Amino acid sequence: MKRYIFILLFMYVAVGIYAQRKVIEVEPATASQSETAKTLKRKVAIGRFSNETQYAKGLFYDKENDPMGKQALDILSAKLAASGKFILLERNDMDKLLAEASTSDGGFQKIGADYLIVGSITQFGRKNIGDAKLFSTTKTQIVEAAVSIRLIDVSTGLIIYSDEAKGDAEEKTKTTMGLGGRADFDATLSDKAISAAISQLVENIINKCTNKPWRAYFLSYDNDAVIVSGGASQGISVGDVFAVKSKGKTVKNPQTGINIELPGKTVGKVEVVSVGGDTPEAEYSMVTFKEGNIDGSKLQDYYIEEIK
Structure with missing residues (x-):
């Protein structure tokens, strides 16, 4: 009986060692399957980002130095750069090149990029909402923005992607019996609203640019x-x-x-x-x-x- 139990124990240990050895042998093959393919970066130029709304357009408004347009351009550039899939080109003569492209064949190819992005802020607004109760008051600042983007294949001059997205941002403060925070003007809400709108478009831009072989x-x-x-x-x-x-x-x-x-x-x-x-x-x-x-x-x- 003892001899029979000893044989069973020996077989159990042997099978366990064999199974463990088999698992260890499989590990290198599994690791090799996780290697990622090489990615070649596309050259992208952001032509312009204009402000098509009437917000902040006073008597001395300068179209060439529109703060909201530059704000949107910087946000889009940062998000595309963070993806690691693009080289962003800055062209001081972009307006001239765009004018040539619209009047001549092959004009887009002078830009020196694979893709050209042209964008605009089509909607922007601020509003304050208050809610007063017996012992408390709530005030909410809301900023809403809409952004439109066109992606142009420079080799053909064709628009391969066009879309619009909306984003919003808000800040809420509450006071109870006169105690609590106060909602002063928050300039960062415009950044957050524009960023929220652009974020909805970035993934599609990346996919459109990388679908076509480099x-x-x-x-x-x-x-x-x-x-x-x-x-x-x-x-x-x-x-x-x-x-x-x-x-x-x-x-x-x-x-x-x-x-x-x-x-x-x-x-x-x-x-x-x-x-x-x-x-x-x-x-x-x-x-x-x-x-x-x-x-x-x-x-x-x-x-x-x-x-x-």
Whole structure:
């Protein structure tokens, strides 16, 4: 009997050790599955953020230095930068470029970005609500704002996303028999209301910009080097491999009158051998062809694209 119990105990311990060993062997494979894919940053320029409301527009109002418009632009820039998916470009001549883009073909491409954001504050207001009872008084400050945003694909000049969102912020104070806090004018409520509206649009902006594969373009092609746009700040590093594509045919939609570029054809692959440039606008990468080739006299007919 004792011998039988000893054999059972031995088998139980052996099975336990074997099961534990099997679990330990599985752990490295599980950890390797958590690796995340590399993300290439898009270049985004915020063209302007105008105040289309009548709020704070007095006799000496300066449209070029509108505090609410700058406030909204700074909030949007901060939220996009925090996502880690974009390089934000500042262009002092943006108004001039936007004017050229509206009157000439390919004008948007002079902006030097992948996407352009144009926004406006379409609604803004403040109100105070009071509630007086026998022994207490409640006062609430409420700020409401509405923000409209358009996202433009610079390569085509088409608006790929347009939406409006509303946000609000409030501060409530209560006094009882004359005791308690007082609700003085709170300037930060406008920040919070505009931020709340923009927050509802940021995720859609990020998704629209990253849905389309990252692209770059050929800058130079000769015996000395093949150079493409984009560099280290966008996440490009030595050894990266990209597909080379020829631009697809452009056709006109008879229903809308808009030109549509059809998908391009893969004609080769390139590998990054070095990166350079001092600023995001001036960055470049030197590449070599791993597969295929292109006509060096027609660089405008080709582009490189991330391989997903």
